[in-house]
Each structure stands twice: as structure tokens, then as C-alpha cells.
Amino acid sequence: MWELWMRRALALAALAEGHTSPNPLVGAVVLDAGGRLVGEGFHARAGKDHAEVGALRQAGTAACGGTLVVTLEPCCHHGRTPPCSEAVLRAGIRRVVIALEDPDPRVAGGGIRQLREAGLEVISGVLRQEALQQNRAFLHRIRSGRPFGILKWAMSLDGRTALPNGASQWISGPPARDWVHQLRSGVDAVIVGGGTVRADDPLLTSRGRRSPEPLRVVLSRSLDLPDQAQLWDTAIAPTLVAHGPDADPQCLPAGPEGLGLSGCEPLQLMEALAERGCNQVLWECGPELAAVAIQQGCVQEIAAVVAPKLMGGLAARTPLGNLDFSAMDQVLQGEWHQCEPLGRDWLLCWRSGI
Secondary structure: OHHHHHHHHHHHHHOOOOOOOOOOOOEEEEEOOOOOEEEEEEOOOOOOOOHHHHHHHHHHHHHOOOEEEEEEOOOOOOOOOOOHHHHHHHHOOOEEEEEEOOOOOOOOOHHHHHHHHOOOEEEEOOOHHHHHHHOHHHHHHHHHOOOEEEEEEEEEOOOOOEOOOOOOOOOOOHHHHHHHHHHHHOOOEEEEEHHHHHHHOOOOOOOOOOOOOOEEEEEEOOOOOOOOOHHHOOOOOOEEEEEOOOOOHHHOOOOOEEEEOOOOOHHHHHHHHHHOOOOEEEEOOOHHHHHHHHHOOOOOEEEEEEEOOOOOOOOOEOOOOOOOOOOHHHOOOEEEEEEEEEOOEEEEEEEEOO
16 A cells, blocks of 8 residues: 555656755655545745645645655755655644664664654555665765766777767767756766867756756866857856866856865765755766776766677777776676667667666
């Protein structure tokens, strides 16, 4: 019984994907004392009502003596909004069914403890694995201090991302490119290096699938960047240019925000983005930066689009630079967690075992 309603709560939470950072995705439903649905809600955006509050408001007095089914432990601290645990108690709820405990140190079991001490029945762990998957980015940031990183590339069947002369458009077909736009709509930032800006002049937006668009980030060691680029038009989407201590900030292009880092490395950038509230980022960078991002633990998932094409060429570009491995027992081992067709192409998703 609880699995059915928890699936509904998880579906509600998913409606806000890409919009809640630094908060998690949360959905909730309220059942009256007879088990009938009387309220539902989801957390739409940071600073807005939490899922429990919206569901309880919709339920009104019908919530008294009923059950709250929620995907994440109700918070018990004052943030931008009051504690959800207190709203649950005021509503007269008798039972709370939870998918996942909140690892945020400000909660960390405190919400469950407060509800139980008030005499409520609390059932925890319903569809826990599904809730872990849905909030994997939030959980990763809380535990590591860095956003969850996805590295994306498109390549030919023989592992090439460009011909020897640099030509790369288009390896994948329109369905795969539509998928990329949808992927961007669910992240907080899209990251490239200065070389990608110079070579490809990318736009890096979701093409209107999300408003506002995700933050576009350029990591540049030297700030040797073109005066004109699509990324510098911040009326389309915000842009951040991050650089190390050796770069001259006077060389920043007009338009984007500049961010000086203690070191021009993926790790420092990820820590800075976490401080800005980013739960999940997408790396769309070249092979050298991608390799360093992996080495520094900034990539937890790889999404590779494989096209049924053979490009050849000994000097042709490949997705990753040197990872400095010399034996097979050193290579990174992960697991496939998704494999599906995108038109004529295939999407293969690899997740790190870290």
C-alpha cells in the first residue's frame, strides 16, 4: 500500500527537477483517516513551500488523523522556511511514511525523532532505493562538499570525437541532440574549458526546456579567450568564467561574471559551485580537462552517445586524455546503469563505483 503512494510522491518530486538546488527534490501526499487522497505537493524551488506544507495546505482539516507520505525526512530546522516537522504536528497527522532519511547535518534523523517523540507512527525506508536515485546529486553534495558530476560526449563506433582535421559536427543525430538539451535542463551548471570555447563557440543552453537556463561555466587557466562568443551573451543565460591565480582578471571578456580560484583545477571549481548551491553539473569539455576532472573525483557518471559511424584516423580525437594508467588493474571500474537507443544512435551511461 505505501509503495503505491510513495511512487506518486516520487513522481511529484520529479516535476521540479533542475529547479530546487541547493535543496533536494521532495514530493508528498496526504491521506485522510480512511486512506483517501486529500492533498499532494512538491518542492518547486528553493525558498518556496516545502512539499509537506503544500500537501497539508491542500488537505486542510482532512489531514487530521491521517497519513503523510513523503520522499524525504521532514526538516526540523529554520531555513528560508519554517520546520516541516512542526507543520506536520499542527495538522494532526497520525502517521508519517518516509522513503529516505535526510543526511543534511541540520536534520540527520532529527525530524523523525521529533515526530516519534510527539507520538506519531513513523515508517521509514519505503522505496528507499528509488529515492536515493532521485536525490543522488543532493546526497553527493551533502556528503562530499562537491556537486554530482556528469561527463557527456558523443563519439563514433571506433571511439572518435572528431576527425584529424578537427571536424566534429555532427557525430550524433537530432534525437541525441534533443536528449542533450533535456539533460542540460536538469543540471545547475554546464562546464567547458577555454579550448572548447575557442574551437566550437558553443551555446550550452537547454534550448528553452528550462527557465532560467543553467549556469554556463568556462574554466580557463590563461583567460586566452575570444572577444566574441555565444557564451558572453548573458541575456540568454548566465555565464561564469573561472580562472586561476596566474590569470589577469583584466582579460575577462565583457559580460560574464569572473571567479578567481586558488588553483585552476576542476576540484576547486566544484567546491566553489557547491558553495553557490549547485547540486549537479554537466561537463561538456575536451579530453584533457575531462581526464583531470575524472582524476580529481569530479565525475560520478558518464553519458556517452555512440553513433553508428567509423571515423578512423590515427591522430583523431578521443573522449579522454591520458589517465596515466600502465596496468589493467589500475583502470577505473564502474557499472552500466542505462542503455537505450536515441534514433540511430545509442546512449550508454556509466556510473563510477565511488
